Amino acid sequence: MRAEPETTTRSLDHLALRGADEAPALVLRGETLSYKALRSRVSLLAGWLSQRVPEKGARVATWAAKGELTCLMPLAAARAGLVHVPINPLLKHAQVAHILGDSGSLMIIGTPARLSSLEQGDVPDSCEVVLEADALSEAGSLGCELTRSEAHPGDLAAILYTSGSTGRPKGVMLSHANMWLGAESVASYLELTHDDRTLAVLPLSFDYGQNQLLSSWYAGASLVPLDYLTPRDVIKAVERHGITTLAAVPPLWVQLSELDWPDETRAMLRRLTNSGGALTPDLVRRLRALFPQARLFAMYGLTEAFRSTFLDPVLVDTHPTSMGKAIPHAEILVINDLGEVSADEEEGELVHCGPLVAQGYWQDAGRTAERYKPAPAASRYGGMAVWSGDRVRRDAEGLLYFVGRRDAMIKSAGNRISPQEIEEAALATGLVAEAVALGLPDERLGQTVHLVVRALPGSSDAETELPRKLMQELPNFMQPKQIHWRDAMPIGPNGKIDRTGLQAELAVQ
Missing domain, CATH: 3.40.50.12780 (ANL, N-terminal domain)
Structure with missing residues (x-):
């Protein structure tokens, strides 16, 4: 039997109702919105969205830095009966083109610099392009405040695209x-x-x-x-x-x-x-x-x-x-x-x-x-x-x-090796600040272990000491074939170390 949740669920846009009217809700660069102001801005943006994209369940994408638009859209789109597709502002035009095409978004709202980077064919013909400032200005001048949504809790509210560590980004559907x-x-x-x-x-x-x-x-x-x-x-x-x-x-x-x-x-x-x-x-x-x-x-x-x-x-x-x-x-x-x-x-x-x-x-x-x-x-x-x-x-x-x-295990000479175990051993030496273990193809062994590390500041002997300490702590089949030293680790759009990028980089060396 399915257990009931501990709390009643509502349409997502009801979240803005929970704060006291005059309490600060959102601190922007030029102003601080109280909960009362937040509720009004959400209503206005939702009213504008409902007029520009009247089709219920349609997808609307945003591609902008953190600010009023990107913070209000999860609630405003929900109130308008739309599905929000937030796009990481660090992505490039090719990934954005994939997300717009895959999601079938009917609108993308973004900043001028980002929207101008889109190339011919990136935006489907059915997708309207709107500047962030225009969307906020038009919503305010239109003055159409949309009342709270009565959407079913199971209705789709957002599609979040993963960073695409395996293949192209895929959209996760959230109710x-x-x-x-x-x-x-x-x-x-x-x-x-x-x-x-x-x-x-x-x-x-x-x-x-x-x-x-x-x-x-x-x-x-x-x-x-x-x-x-x-x-x-x-x-x-x-x-x-x-x-x-x-x-x-x-x-x-x-x-x-x-x-x-x-x-x-x-x-x-x-x-x-x-x-x-x-x-x-x-x-x-x-x-x-x-x-x-x-x-x-x-x-x-x-x-x-x-x-x-x-x-x-x-x-x-x-x-x-x-x-x-x-x-x-x-x-x-x-x-x-x-x-x-x-x-x-x-x-x-x-x-x-x-x-x-x-x-x-x-x-x-x-x-x-x-x-x-x-x-x-x-x-x-x-x-x-x-x-x-x-x-x-x-x-x-x-x-x-x-x-x-399961799919990240390094398989070398019949052994299944956990990258995390090697990384933890490297970090435990006190010589490195960050470590990533990867498996690269090898004709004889299937894969060999490669370790990418960034030294801790002040560890002048790290390059000579790390291999010695790993020999003491790890069995032979887990020893890195090569240790790659970096001054900085590559960071992906989600803020994590870009393991996929490191893998691709080492594969061509």
């Missing part, structure tokens, strides 16, 4: 219920309140970044969007706005932990959250030392089901490598190769069940069938589940630990 319950879940376990101020540094096209927006508004908190150029810009923004909540992915946490923070600035932070990759024990120690007053939330998620697990901050010092347990509204099962729930410490596939499971991939029944399958018999929810492909284990306390991705 009103998916996004509403995701916001409620995160606001709940982070214990966000109306006096919190969230710094949104992650792309709003990224599920983790978009949820920062929605969970903050669910809690009646204030959100400060920031497109930063350097990590030091983040420190300045925390100080300027009295930020209490900061979310990042591991590469940014590494950079932030290497900077000097004024005591009064770091003391402002109440909570730090991480997703998009695992925190290493060394990075956990550094963040805990730098921000001893802040609770550190380690999290694991999938765009296909939003967020799956979080580690209670009281356990982060003693269990720094754990993914924790299921978040509210999620059921997480570990299923072994026999299709049964794994025993404690037995490796299996992470399967996510429950109302956070998305509706599949947009117009891609084949790939949807590969990832979205009936929930295991042991599930209390039933229905469709996301079979993640990630290998995990569960300890006797119920805490989960990431082992590796």
Whole structure:
């Protein structure tokens, strides 16, 4: 029998109703919108959208930096009965062309510089191109405030395109219920309140970044969007706005932990959250030392089901490598190769069940069938589940630990090698700040291990010491054939290390 969610779901646009009228909701460069102003702006933008794109369920894309448009669109499009397609502002014209064509968007709203980079044929004939400033200006002058939506919770609200680490980007379909319950879940376990101020540094096209927006508004908190150029810009923004909540992915946490923070600035932070990759024990120690007053939330998620697990901050010092347990509204099962729930410490596939499971991939029944399958018999929810492909284990306390991705395993001389295990060994030496292990084709072995690293500042002997220490810690079959040193790691559009780019780069060397 399917368990009922703990809270009633509504149309996504109802999130803007939760804050007190005069409380700050959105801090823009030139003004701060109260919740009352936020509700009015959402209504006006929704009214304009409904007149320009009257077809219910039509897709509308945005391609712009963080600001009023990109922050209001998730709620305004929902109110207008449309489906929002946020495009990462860091993408180039070819990826944008794919997203517009694949989604069938009838409109793209963006900034002049980005829209002017589109080439002939990138925009389908049926897609209208609108400048961001024109959309906001016309919405205000039109003065048509659209009343709240009564959309069904199961209606499609957004399509989030993944970064395309395997093949072309694919669109994950999220319903009103998916996004509403995701916001409620995160606001709940982070214990966000109306006096919190969230710094949104992650792309709003990224599920983790978009949820920062929605969970903050669910809690009646204030959100400060920031497109930063350097990590030091983040420190300045925390100080300027009295930020209490900061979310990042591991590469940014590494950079932030290497900077000097004024005591009064770091003391402002109440909570730090991480997703998009695992925190290493060394990075956990550094963040805990730098921000001893802040609770550190380690999290694991999938765009296909939003967020799956979080580690209670009281356990982060003693269990720094754990993914924790299921978040509210999620059921997480570990299923072994026999299709049964794994025993404690037995490796299996992470399967996510429950109302956070998305509706599949947009117009891609084949790939949807590969990832979205009936929930295991042991599930209390039933229905469709996301079979993640990630290998995990569960300890006797119920805490989960990431082992590796089935399709990311390096297969060398008959051995299945976890890239994460090699990366953790390299980081544990204290010689490198970042590490990526990859498998490259080899005629004799199938694949050989290559390790890409960035040295910790001040590690002058790292190049000679790292191979020696790895020989002490790893078996012969896991030793890198070659270690590649970088001054900086390439970062992809989602803020994570660009493993696909590194793989392609090394493959042609």
